[in-house]
Amino acid sequence: MKRILVPTDFSEHAEDALKAAAQIAKKNGAEIFLLHLLELPNQMNDAVTNGSSIPEVMLFIKKANEKLQKIKEQPHLQGITISTTVQFEKAFDGILSFNKKNKIDLIVMGSHGSSGIEEILIGSNTEKVVRLSDIPVLVIKKDLDTFNIKNIVFASDFSKEIKKPFLKMIEFAKIFDANLILVMICTPNSFKTTSMGEKTMKNFIADFEVNNYSMHIYNDSNIEKGILNFTNMVGADLIGLCTHGRTGLSHFFNGSISEDLVNHTIKPVITFKI
Template identity: 70%
Template sequence: MKRILVPTDFSEHAENALKVAAQIAIKNNSEIFLLHLLEIPTQLNDAITGAASIPEVMLFMKKAKEALRKLKEKDYLKDIQVTEKLRFERAFDGILSCSNENEIDLIVMGSHGISGIEEVLIGSNTEKVVRLSDAPVLVIKKGTKELKGTNFVFASDFSKEIKKPFKKMIEFSKIFDAKLNLVMICSPNSFKPTALSEKIMNDFITEYNITNYSTHIYNDVNIEQGIINFSNSVNANLIGLCTHGRTGLAHFFTGSISEDLVNHAVRPVITFKI
């Protein structure tokens, strides 16, 4: 993971994500792309085409560049190659396009977390990036300034379709020399007998050269709650899982475990696109 994208709105949440990205960059000799998106208010849109309010837009740009420069000078970024990016674009659109254009290997984002009707109707920018990003997305939760990563829970159904993202997960875990807690969650809606679950996991694992891991089967009322409760039981530092990136009506009716965890888990979450 040589190229890490860190979107920032200069908030405490975003800076915590940057600190974690710096930690990963030092361990992996990575470059950080520091991105700020300017979402110009509607009344200033004409300024982009050269009409009124150009001074206001120039002021926004100047202040954003100053803030990026100050952030780049932080001690924890010393000796790390940092490339600044400033774009006029909606947040999640700009993050995804910047990721694709620069062949980003990992996106690290801070999350404020949302719930209730706001979650249903709007969703967070972080949630949208998790759903649509081709690169893995690491979501840093409130108060996390360092990723220990030594106790890593990866939850899956261990089907054939996750083989490719599973390799990316192993690559990420090696950065921290993490212990992998591989878990299959069984719920009333996704029940499998224990013997079958064990066979699926064991058959899957034999294809990979990993040693520092354990396998678990955990029963709960639903998959999301099972992942959270299991992670609590092993005192995990990080939760990982795969996402299908569903959109439109399919996403509205089925929801996304990855996006729910991004909003509700208190631990950092990393997602890998199937």
């Protein structure tokens, strides 16, 4: 994960994401790509396409570049290679197209935290990126003075389709030398005996070289509450999930993780595409 994209609208939430990305970059010797997307009115888009020079457009570009330059000069970004781009494109489309052109390894995005996180899951740009991005997406919920990840909960059904994205989870955990806390959530609708769950998890992890990990079975009334309650119980710093790409946050046990999980946690969440 040497190339990190941080989309910014110059909000506090975007700044929180940039702070986390900076700490990852310093630990991993990574480069940060700071991207601001301009969505212009249709008439301005037509003029830009025709090569016309519109004062308003030029002013937007100038102001955006000035803000990006000011961001680059912040003390906590010193020593990090940072590239800045102002791009004319809708936010969601622009982020995904930028990834492909620049071979990005990780996207770090901000969100509104527990009170407004439903925007991630109901048609927002962040939700679309989480759902459709082929690369890992780290969503930061609040300002973290120190993005020091020591314990990561990775919740899954540990099926075969999870193996490929799990390699990315291992790669991310190694950046921080973090402990992976693997958990299978059992509910009345997706019941597994402890022996069945343990066997599934042991067979899954046997295919990987992982040293710092533990395996757990946790029972709760539903998957979302189980992940949230288990994460709080073990005091983890980050939640890792896999995304399916069709229904938003990944399906577990033939279902989908509902907005409840993200609505009620202020923990950062990293997602990996199946």
